[in-house]
Amino acid sequence: KAAQGRHEDAAKVEPPRPLVQEEFGDLPGVDVEEVKAMLEAGKPVQIIDARPRHSMSRLQDIMVGATWRDPDLVQEWSGELSSLALVAFTFGSLLVGNPFTLPYAKETTPVEYWDSPVFLRVNRIVTLVWALAFTVSAAAGLYGDLVLDQPDNFWTGWIIQIGAMLFAFSFTEWYPDVARAQAPRAPGEPPEVAPPLSKLFDFLPPFIMVV
DSSP states (O other): OHHHHHHHHHHHSOOOOOOOOGGGTTSOOOOHHHHHHHHHTTOOOOOOOOSOHHHHHHOOOSSTTOOOOOTTHHHHHHHHHHHHHHHHHHHHHHHTTOOTTHHHHHTTSOGGGTTOHHHHHHHHHHHHHHHHHHHHHHHHHHIIIIISOOTTOHIIIIIHHHHHHHHHHHHHHHHHHHHHHHSOOOTTOOOOOOOOGGGGGTTHHHHHHHO
């Protein structure tokens, strides 16, 4: 009688409301047969499964020919993806002739120097150094993930990447003074003394001490 009573009580409960997402109402739907036809025709199809990992681990044979990607790895790869995006952005800005450091440099440089060859060359070189630093950072992270299988490796995940960024910061401060000192001067204009190369590596002693 107890089981029958629970069954009768459960039968009185309203079923769950159907999932209605009006914001997607104007999007075309694709049924299973259409997906099957596209796969059989050799068309590239990308299907994103939004279920959590434990659901996929129980039912791995949902679709024939599907390749599963662990959603938990998105966070693990986010740092490398960000670095690769920055690599593409910085090299791309050089290719189109608009170094990404240019807007920042203009904030501290008088307008009359914005079109000078020295100013433009400095920004191209500084942007190139940042692009290389982002490349080193991304390569170190990928090596730790793919080769070592250690996303949180002390060297590939932290030291090399931080060192590359610190070098780029230091170069950004050091090189403009060097370029100005080396630029041609008008007759009678006093020369400028370029900072020594050792100043570029002023960040190393405190960085090594922290490490």
